[in-house]
Amino acid sequence: DGGITQSPKYLFRKEGQNVTLSCEQNLNHDAMYWYRQDPGQGLRLIYYSQIVNDFQKGDIAEGYSVSREKKESFPLTVTSAQKNPTAFYLCASSIYGGLRTSTDTQYFGPGTRLTVL
């Protein structure tokens, strides 16, 4: 089955720790995205990548870092510099980053819920 997997489902972090959220896709999509969702809110873009070894900041990139060494993988690191990291994190992918036709629809993984203790 093709799809997007995220792990872990739940993650707990102590103050001052860095944590890495995993996102893997086997859809052969070029573009991948990370979003953050706070309770009762819509999604906000953290980072996105249109091709391997290239990525761009989204609207709320401060305190986060990413890498894109393989087409299938786009891990997100939440660093200690992120002041309020408790949130639901969603990874998505699309065939390519143009978002100009329905074939460029973003498909989402199941999400990781991060809680800072």
Added chain:
Amino acid sequence: AQKITQTQPGMFVQEKEAVTLDCTYDTSDPSYGLFWYKQPSSGEMIFLIYQGSYDQQNATEGRYSLNFQKARKSANLVISASQLGDSAMYFCAIQGAQKLVFGQGTRLTINP
């Protein structure tokens, strides 16, 4: 910059009734796309339907249809014959520069 406004924080509908979820948007791009996603309590975002700004006809996907009124900048989602499984958050989104911009969402509850 693109913006989405969803003015209905919550809606309650009887099972089997049709429901319309409102979405208005703002963009300066002449070409854009509009998306609707469903988010059940599990959290995953499920793609429902897409409308391109130059599409001549309103998009339909099974029980979902999009009432697209370009001059009014609205893209309302219509769900026909609602089911209990339709209870979820619904998000409208507009394609921006290499990204989607989401609204705040509408929580839909279907009552038996």
